[in-house]
Amino acid sequence: MPPRDARWVMPDHTAAKHHVLKAYLDAWMPIVGGSWSEVLLVDGYAGPGRYAGGQKGSPLIMFDAYALRKDREKLRARPRYVFIEQRPDRYQMLAAEVEALELPEGVHVRTIQGDFVEELPRLISGRRQPPTFLFVDPFGYSYELEDIRALVAAPHCEALIYLPTPFIARFVDDPAIEETISKALGGQQWFQARGLEDLAGREAAIHDAFLSSLRKTAAHVRSFEVQSHGASGYHLVFATNDRLGLVKMKEAMWKVDPAAGCRFSDSTILGQPVLFDAAADLRLLETALRDRFRLEPFSITEAEDFTLFETAFVPTKHLRTMTLKPLEASGHLDVQRPAGARRKIGEYPTGTLLRFDR
Template sequence: MRRVDELRERTVWKSDPHTQVKHLVYRHYLQCWMGKILQKFPEATIVDAFAGPGVYTDGPPGSPVVVAKTFLEHTAYRRFNKLNLICLEERPDRVEELRRQFAKLSPSPQLNISVQPPGVFAEQQPRLSALAHRGRAETPVLWLIDPFDLKSAPFSLIRQCLAGPRDEVLFTLFTNELHRFCQREGYDKTMTPYFGGTHWQSAVPERRGRREAFAAAYQQGLKDQGLFTGGFGIKVSSQSARYHLILATHSEAGLKCWAPVTWKLDHYSGQGASAETAGALSLFDESSVVDRLDVALRTYAGTAQRWETLSSQAARLNHMDKHLRQVLDNLAAQGLAFRVDPVQARTAWPEGCTVRFYAPEDVADEAS
């Protein structure tokens, strides 16, 4: 049976390696998100909008069970406040199976699991949002949106999920399907609502990098809404992305959790992992992939910048603080960056420090 038929006809289906990579991203991100959110806020919510049956025929857990287990097995679990996990699935048979899978877990007074009656996400989103926020707009809500097709999650629906000031979305973008079908006649009627505009058209002329261009276009649409965003490609064995995971968040703190996840799974570029390479050690020097950060820091020539500003710049470029320190080391070796405060420190670039930047012409012989 073809996989598309298996997904359509069976209650439970077999897992695939790319789903496991996606769930690795979920787990790593949730480890950070839970650690930060559930010790700061009295309660928070995760909504799995396309929950599925919660298990695969070959044994691995589905995404809603991955969320629950990540919570229950977290090293900071005893310090956590309340987490509400809301799950929606369209098919009744899968709803029943999901309830059976949750019944196998140890109950916890800190974890409130709510499996909703069968329903379509586009129709249920307003009601789920009200449940998730518990009457308080400030309640942090993380939406996991992993649909089976493009039409189930148009951009307008993603925007609705980001209405609250602490709402975040982790969305599966079908870049392989977009790459394959974008030039079919009439496909624009699907593409434009999926992207929330016609800016997807800029990716079509790209041939070899079209999947990545679609991901970049989608992220630009989120940025135009004033959101912070990150992307990560889940690749097939040929190293082309089958789909991308897109993070949308109102807070730069979300990017601080996102960058370590992507670099942990893709040690070379932090942009994507295949089923064959996720978690493997890189054979490459990371210096070649921090060029964008190097260029960005050089624009600060003639100014002094606080560490918080520099760290923010690094996060927006999907880099971690270790990459920032690496670039600062390189600039300092060229005389282009100096720590001016504090005068004494245990490390070269401690958090809270101030760095003054210079241009290459400032250190040229004739300027001395």
């Protein structure tokens, strides 16, 4: 049940979500804000801005991603923020939090008391859309995926969306909310979940439908499962057309503090749930690479793309030093570096060819 009070006690899974949001925006801001003069950050379901225990809510975390940067003056962009909250009492609190902010020069924050579904189309301006990061974090699933997709279709625009899969799975046979679910999941593929006895099967069908719909617009769609106090199946889904965005989101996930009482795993690839924690089992990556390339030669670029797109691992962190280097050192990986490149174990410049020995 969603909380009734205007402010509520922050649950552990929210703290974990906030870690991801902060880690991602800490990486996003200098990349995007360093290249474009205008950037937009939208929190579609902003909440009151602060929790009952005083912790910052997502709008303030998004604001800090720029305001607390020591190098912010060096960035080209002065971000524009839009925070939307529907409930009047929460909106008043949010507006008061924003009022109390010390705005760095050139930064604009707009708060809207309204319905995200109605407001989002007004924030989409087609070709003139500045690079935009959208956070969609409702208690339920009242959003319309088609509009979120319309935003993600614009260059350098991306979304992080909460998908309460088990919550939706409970209602798939209720005709009264068929239309609401279809809007949230971006089509009717989820009908496949109907009539399934098995709850896990329903959840998988819902999850697949949501991802397939997003993939019509976004080249890279990644789903992370939030596991909290025995509850599983809740997802944070990230959609982007930027390869670097995907790299940075995967890096952010691997940074999540497991002490938040909640863990994430990659659930994009069914059957290969990999928990994001310090004790990552890199044998999984080695096995995946061996299964993919067998005894055929492959380039370092192919290895990077495979790691990024087809596994839970992130090439910048896990591929070279943690996986390829020990394999090369133990003689299990033949390495041909391009002519003129330094022959140093662990260094794999572009053009390097690799091959497993057996």
